[in-house]
Amino acid sequence: MxxxxxxxxxxxxxxxxxxxxxxxxxxxxxxxxxxxxxxxxxxxxxxxxxxPGGVDVHTHLDMPMGKIKSRDDFESGTRAAAFGGTTTIIDYATQSRGMKVQIALDEWRKKAAGKSFIDYGFHMIIIETGKTLNEDIAELIQEGVTSFKLFMAYPGTLMVEDEIIFKVLESTKKFGGLVCLHAEDGNEIDSLVRQAVTNGNLSPMYHALTRPPKTEADAVRRAVNLADRADASLYIVHVSSAEALDEIKRGQDNNVKVYGETCPQYLFLSIDDIERKNFEGAKYVFTPPVRENHHQKALWDGIKSNVLQVVATDHCPFNFNTDKRLGRERFDKIPNGGPGIENRLHLLYEYGVNAGIISLNQWIEKSCTNPARIFGLYPQKGTIEVGSDxxxxxxxxxxxxxxxxTTHHMNVDYNLYEGYxxxxxxxxxxxxxxxxxxxxxxxxxxxxxxxxxxxxxx
Ligand SMILES: [Zn+2]
Known part of the structure; x- marks a missing residue:
């Protein structure tokens, strides 16, 4: 046509x-x-x-979590994305225990095929490695999966030891990939969560109080050191605090190749939201958690000064009236995640561009061009040039x-930005x-x- x-x-x-x-x-x-x-x-x-159509490089569509799943699949999720001006996603395929990563990739490709309205790629979440690590990484890169996410949080399920992170960094350096890290100190957080539960502190607010900024900053510092030692590139997902941002900046100042991503929930929401009454705070339970207000200004400064290159969503929707209620008695049983795939460009435009904080060009850079560049899709995606899609x-x-x-297109019963x-x-x-x-x-x-x-x- x-x-x-x-x-x-x-x-x-x-x-x-x-x-x-x-x-x-x-x-x-x-x-x-x-x-x-x-x-x-x-x-x-x-x-x-x-x-250019928006490029959201952090989504979790059709993702199993225990007995439930994130509420948007590739059909409803990509439709909502398109309504908000996003036309490319990179979703997180996830390895299960005992499963080869190639099988996990096949599973995620099946979830998307024939359902997605927009073009999509995958990162791979690695939760365990074996003798075939190098072959696996090389094979996935051949398949076009060039980024690998590891968790420093959630011991016993997703967390891997620093030694594994180092090995994957070395491997990606060798074969041409990028490590994405969820940087929160899982052991420290686990002990704070156990203390809170023992003391009977069970409301949603304790989700935030048991994951203080220091646990994020400590993990980022360890990660930057590992990347420095391996001389490999590193991408920190969903940066939420001033302290974590400082650690990224320190790494960049020391010539470590570390990129930073933040998400609208950290730019607009705060502890005030997770303190809402009648269990409403559960809507704002995701990790890292909401922070005190002053972190928002630091993150905007990080965007402007290019310490943070990308704004993505970490879209992972669960219904308030059913899913989130699993944690009615205990905050650590609330499914972690929130919706956002539809509203990223809206929010950055209104509260970034219209508010005079970022330029139109920075709006496009952070939400379209940089994510396409960093994740190997540029200039096919993320820009308007002759030859681009x-x-x-x-x-x-x-x-x-x-x-x-009441009017959004995401398949979830609340919006984090209701009334904006x-x-x-x-x-x-x-x-x-x-x-x-x-x-x-x-x-x-x-x-x-x-x-x-x-x-x-x-
Ligand atoms: Zn995520």
Whole structure:
């Protein structure tokens, strides 16, 4: 198909400029001041921004947790993502105990195939390694899985020892991959949780109080040292505190190749939310936890100064009225995770760009371009260039709306940002030139999302 988008203002990580744009066969083929071709469809985007589709590199769709699953699968989750202007995700495939990572990858590819509306890649969560570690890593990289997540938290289930982290860092360095780390000191947290439970401190708030910023900062410091020793690249997921941010900055200042990601929940929510009455605080239980308010300013500063390169969501939705109630009696039984895949661009636009904290270009850089670059999808994704996939969002900077679980498209019964007023909306969304959203209405009739084989960007 062919399509011209006329008179819009194109926004990339580097610049903003008025131009027309031609899409042919799923790609952007021309970006020129004035494109006129007879007999092909043309959209007038006067007064609108033309932005690359968002790239969310931290999602957990259709993810089992104990006896339940995250509520969005690849169908509902990617539909909600598209409504919010996100057209690429990298989801976390997860190894189970005793399972080869190649089998885990097959499982996740089956979950997505024929269901996803947008293109998707996978990271692999490694929870145990054997003699075949190097072969496994090399094989997955061949398959286009170039990033590997390890946990320093959750002893007994997901946590691995530092020695394993070091081995995986060495292996990824050798074969061209990137280690993603969940950095929280699992042993320290476990002992704080046991103390709280023994003392009868069982309400949701104790989820935050038993995971203080120091436990995050200590883990980041250990991780940065390991990456330094292995001379390998490292990506810290969901940075939530000023102290953890300082450790990342210290690493970067010492030439360690460490990237940082944060998420909207750490920029907008705080301890005040997890203290809400009538068990409502359980909605805000995810890890790392919400922090005191002053951390938000530090994280925004980290975004502006480029200590943090990426804003992703860690989308992992559980229903408040059913799933979260599993922890009614004890905070440590509340399923960890919250929804966000639909609202990332909205929130960063309203409270970043409209508030004058970041520029339009930084908005695109943190939510589209940098994630595509770091995870080996650039310039296919994350930018608007001749040759890039035609993943295009037409953004109306004036359209006002209010975020609410009654109107959102995520398959979950609450929204972390209920009632937030936003000026700015994705009104038309294209995935490889095919309409998913047209003038605010869903028109995506084919689940045509493709698996993305990624290369490594070092
Ligand atoms: Zn996560």
């Amino acid at each position: 062919k399509l011209i988008i006329k008179n819009g203002t194109i926004i990339t990580a580097e610049k903003s400029f008025r131009s027309d744009l031609l899409i042919e066969d799923e790609k952007i083929t021309h970006i020129e001041g004035n494109i006129t071709i007879d007999n092909i469809e043309s959209i007038d985007a006067s007064g609108k921004y033309i932005i 035609a993943d295009i969002v037409i953004w109306d900077p004036e359209m006002e709306h209010i975020i609410s679980s 007023k936003i000026r700015g909306q994705a009104i038309t969304v294209l995935s490889r030139g095919n309409y998913l959203v047209k003038n605010g209405l869903w028109v995506g009739d084919t689940r045509a999302g493709k698996y993305l084989k990624r290369y490594f960007y070092g």
